[in-house]
Amino acid sequence: MSADRTCEIFVSPELDATWAVGTFAHECVHACVGVSHGHRAPFKKLALAIGLSGPMRATVPTAEFEAKIQEWIAVESAYRTRRSPQRHRPPSRVRGY
Numbered sequence: 001m002s003a004d005r006t007c008e009i010f011v012s013p014e015l016d017a018t019w020a021v022g023t024f025a026h027e028c029v030h031a032c033v034g035v036s037h038g039h040r041a042p043f044k045k046l047a048l049a050i051g052l053s054g055p056m057r058a059t060v061p062t063a064e065f066e067a068k069i070q071e072w073i074a075v076e077s078a079y080r081t082r083r084s085p086q087r088h089r090p091p092s093r094v095r096g097y
Helices: 017-033 041-050 063-082
Strands: none
Touching: 017 041, 017 063
């Protein structure tokens, strides 16, 4: 938490995409239940519900959650390859104005 009491989540850019999403999910659980709960019961209940497992201080995605993450990555990759590498150029003349 920052000095101004703003909660911030930082995920290392060194992580691969699956670990980054799993880490982000872990940190989002903290944000949802409140950081004052630490890794106790409210944290554990939500973490297990969204597909995290293992010791609550070092959760990992379950196989099902990891498969879902891989689906998200595939969708994003497909989206990026369909997008045009060139930016849309606005018309040189706009009619009707």
